[in-house]
Amino acid sequence: MNILGIETSCDETSAAVIKDGTFIITNIVSSQIKIHEKYGGIVPELASRHHLENINIVVEEALKGSGKIDAISVTSGPGLIGSLLIGTTTAQAISNILKIPCVGVNHIEGHIFANYLRTQEDKNTRTAVNPPFIALIVSGGHTDLILAEKLGKYKILGRTRDDAVGEVFDKIAKFLKLGYPGGPVIDRLAKKGNCKNIPLPRPYMRDTWDFSFSGLKTAVINYAREHKNIRTQERLYDLCASFQQACVDVLVEKTVSACKKYKINKIFLGGGVVSNSQLRADMTKKCKSEDIKLFLPVPSLCTDNAAMIASAGYFKIKKSGCGKMTKPSANLELKNW
Numbered sequence: 001m002n003i004l005g006i007e008t009s010c011d012e013t014s015a016a017v018i019k020d021g022t023f024i025i026t027n028i029v030s031s032q033i034k035i036h037e038k039y040g041g042i043v044p045e046l047a048s049r050h051h052l053e054n055i056n057i058v059v060e061e062a063l064k065g066s067g068k069i070d071a072i073s074v075t076s077g078p079g080l081i082g083s084l085l086i087g088t089t090t091a092q093a094i095s096n097i098l099k100i101p102c103v104g105v106n107h108i109e110g111h112i113f114a115n116y117l118r119t120q121e122d123k124n125t126r127t128a129v130n131p132p133f134i135a136l137i138v139s140g141g142h143t144d145l146i147l148a149e150k151l152g153k154y155k156i157l158g159r160t161r162d163d164a165v166g167e168v169f170d171k172i173a174k175f176l177k178l179g180y181p182g183g184p185v186i187d188r189l190a191k192k193g194n195c196k197n198i199p200l201p202r203p204y205m206r207d208t209w210d211f212s213f214s215g216l217k218t219a220v221i222n223y224a225r226e227h228k229n230i231r232t233q234e235r236l237y238d239l240c241a242s243f244q245q246a247c248v249d250v251l252v253e254k255t256v257s258a259c260k261k262y263k264i265n266k267i268f269l270g271g272g273v274v275s276n277s278q279l280r281a282d283m284t285k286k287c288k289s290e291d292i293k294l295f296l297p298v299p300s301l302c303t304d305n306a307a308m309i310a311s312a313g314y315f316k317i318k319k320s321g322c323g324k325m326t327k328p329s330a331n332l333e334l335k336n337w
């Protein structure tokens, strides 16, 4: 079964064709980073205008040589409403013309399903990814810790009470004038620094599975304000490394604790922040020592893409059919199916 996936929830215009929920035939991603970087963040109105300009080109490219399409899966939310509408209207128009079903999926669910994707049609490499698992979705808009008991049955254990972790990387990079998006730059600079040189708080929030990163952000910004020598390279590298390590320590500790508490031995990571080299390394090490099986997508499938949306749609259709198309919504909650 071939699914056309469409993703336009934020600043990536993406379309993909996936076979049987796991094998990527095409996955086209048109990034708007160049457009938004001078503003240090996404400008929603610009994002939707550029989705409109790009969507047909991206979908046509994804469909080239992909064979017959059986259904469409599109991101219905959460995200920027103007951007979501470009994707959902396009999906519904194609669905009407080709007379094939169209299913709306949750963007967070898409990030989870990025772990089901592979690029080689080789049955031996098929990953055993059956629930139950604990998922940590960390991106520019989300920091969600999720318990998936069965496929499509989710319980949100905790989420951020203020800034998402990716948002904090972006805001700190903006303050330090390092460019946008902040995550990849801080990751790169942190490699040259020593994470032990600048003491920063770890917001573990021990009595809850929720997260909070705005206090850590303030601590980094205050440190930079108080230490004029922050512009010297070594100090800047140390600050990046220390901040990144504080985020990673909290994410690793809480995710592994959730596994222990719920007696689950699988972790799924997803979202742009999972590209972070320190998070990948520390989570891998910790899972190995705790005998937990870790699934993490390759970095190109951590950031927003339509292949993950097509995969989520495939499993949803297979289990529950297409049903009524989910209405696009900026704050769409993760629902069971």
Ligand code: KG4
Pocket: 010, 138, 139, 140, 141, 142, 165, 166, 167, 169, 170, 181, 182, 183, 184, 187, 271, 272, 273, 274, 275, 276, 277, 302, 303, 304
């Ligand atoms: O999942 P994504 O592409 O879009 C959203 O749904 O938000 O994630 C984008 C976020 C940005 O905040 C970006 O700074 C962050 O992911 N990011 C990283 C890294 N690469 C991207 N954060 C930390 N380290 C990275 N290497």
Ligand code: ZN
Pocket: 107, 111, 139, 271, 272, 303, 304
């Ligand atoms: Zn995302």
